[in-house]
Amino acid sequence: MTVVIFTTILIVAAVLTAVLILRANQSRKDPIPRRMFAMETSEELRPSEQRQGTHMMPPELPDSYNDTRLVLMVRDPEWLFAYWEINDGHWENLVRQHGEAAARRDNITLRVFEMSDQMGYFDINVGGLARDWHIRVGKSQTPFYCQLGLKYYQDFIPLAVSNTVVTPRDSLSSLYDEEWMLVTDHEQKLLKRLGEFPLDLTSPFMFRKEG
């Protein structure tokens, strides 16, 4: 009886192993989302016999370039992106000059200036760990710049000033060209024909989103 059970177990195990091997070798039939040019996923990459170094990840890029700088970039009509770094020497000077209470990394603040008619600003306390920030400004067609500084009670000690950027427009301009007027109902017809702008009609995204 024991022999029979043992043999049965062996047979079942053998069959299972065979099935597993077969399945492992079986073709992969599920459609895999791939980017243009049919790339396989990175998990499938195996070590190759190619020249060493080309498949190895190069060392990390430097954390800092020993600069004090603040760079502002535009993401879309509502969002900006800023990155910065503060040079160590610059920081030590600040501590010496303003004292440790003011020159604390927790006090690092991004002050975003809107350069419109009513020049205004708002502050984001970014602290000492962040090195970049997505800033929601929510205002298209508007110039902005920012300052990185230390906010200590009512004082703001600037560390770096950014470049100026202008957010893009997200609607039709209200500025008409006198020499290039289209009779109003014609314009409405033309705009109607154009429909809504999809803002994403490029290949890989379309195929992935709807495919």
Added chain:
Amino acid sequence: MEKGLVCLVLHAHLPYVRHPEGEEYLEERWLYEGITETYVPILQMLEKLVGEDINFRITISLSPPLISMLRDELVMKKYKHHLESLIELAALEVERTRNMPEFNYTARLYEQRYRSIYRTVFDENGGNLLNNFRKLLSSGRAELITSCATHGYLPLIGTQDEIVRAQVAVGIELFRQVFGQKPRGIWLPECGYKPGHDYILREFGLRYFFTDTHGVMYASRRPKYGVYAPIYCPSGVAAFGRDTETSKQVWSSREGYPGDPDYREFYRDIGYDLDYEYIKGFLPHGIRVDTGLKYYRITGKTEHKEPYQPDWADEKAALHAGNFMFNRQHQLEYLAELMDRKPLIVAPYDAELFGHWWFEGPDFLNYFFRKSAYDQNSYRLVTPSEYLEMYPVNQVSVPNASSWGHKGYNEVWLEKSNEWIYRHLHKAGERMINMVNENRGAHGLKARALNQAARELLLAQSSDWAFIMKSGTMVDYAIRRTKSHLHNFTRLFYAVCEDRYDEPWLHQLESDNNIFPEMNYQVFGSEYRGTVA
């Protein structure tokens, strides 16, 4: 007399994926697939139209990395090897499917197709596909343009004008070397435009570029004709805006043509479907990838797929081309009523959509050109240059900062997966500019190091790396490329600063990352200006 005009634009681009260090590199297959499935079928189709004297117009943008790979002997030698192996596989498939009538016909077509591609590329042109593009250019039916040096996304890398100028200058110079003339227009990578960049384009004598619909529609002054006529930037360079209807009809897999059940299914490839032992010899390092041989049609939205019927697909391509023509006729007849000039429809697409994603895409274009020439009188196909000759006076307005990426602005290239690259790219750009300004008359090893630094920086700036990081597949490759080019750049920067060079290393780098052999580092100088002549 026609009522309107249609301008069809194909933008052909692939990142520079030349890897001399290994026999088979997965990423090089992007180029092989591009050549086999898109570039050659489109060239063959257009050459046939020219041969039959069919009147058509097409505008093709060839990106500098693509041009560089197509003229690289090593790359084309590796492609030859790849194509030979593909022909061998197709022949095996004809044999394997000989008792499977539902697949055998398609297998035979693949074999014929690959052999014909081999003849076109290697027997007739000695492996130089650019010859075919030159012939096409001289036919007067195609307007060829180019793009920025490494397809750098200008709105984000171009914090300094010098960087934008260098990307433009190197692209234009390569085009001039290859085609013997300067391009009249440029394809801004990803249609990424930032107001002011047009002044740099003007320096190089460029007459036009393309934007997405909202680039023109949201211009500083409301565009009188919508996107149905270009606008002039204050610099005098024209911006052509993309039409929405033609985009949807082709791009959208829901309402667009490529999703038709009769068309070939992209995701069923024998590289995945067939027994591993049988197919492994044709897979790079035995890794399952697409081979290009696919036997099923889209069939429907479920997993169930029916065998591909090439004749049905061909018929559908003709039907869709007819529908596309019919829609243009109606669209233009309607618009002509509203405008006091001929409306223009600008329809730009990624070239790789045709043939690679949408297998029947080149057939669709073929039928569209033929039908446009013979079956209608409502519109005429034009190139942007022809349009500007016809209508040299246009409304002046500043196009909106925009791109044709997802959501229409910069987010695809500036989000959590890829935002980290910019502090490094900007720093390297700043160093490059300073280094060039301080070493204007360099020669010998220093000049070589400066030129290689320029190549490494340009390669790091390629928009493809940020895109791949965002798209989530092959991310490691994109990160590796970004970091390694930046490391190479930094090492060269210090070498130039210290005036000490590791010649064997430099030599190796020149040979490995050999894009733009005639690189002139001076294009990064602050005093450098483009010349119109």
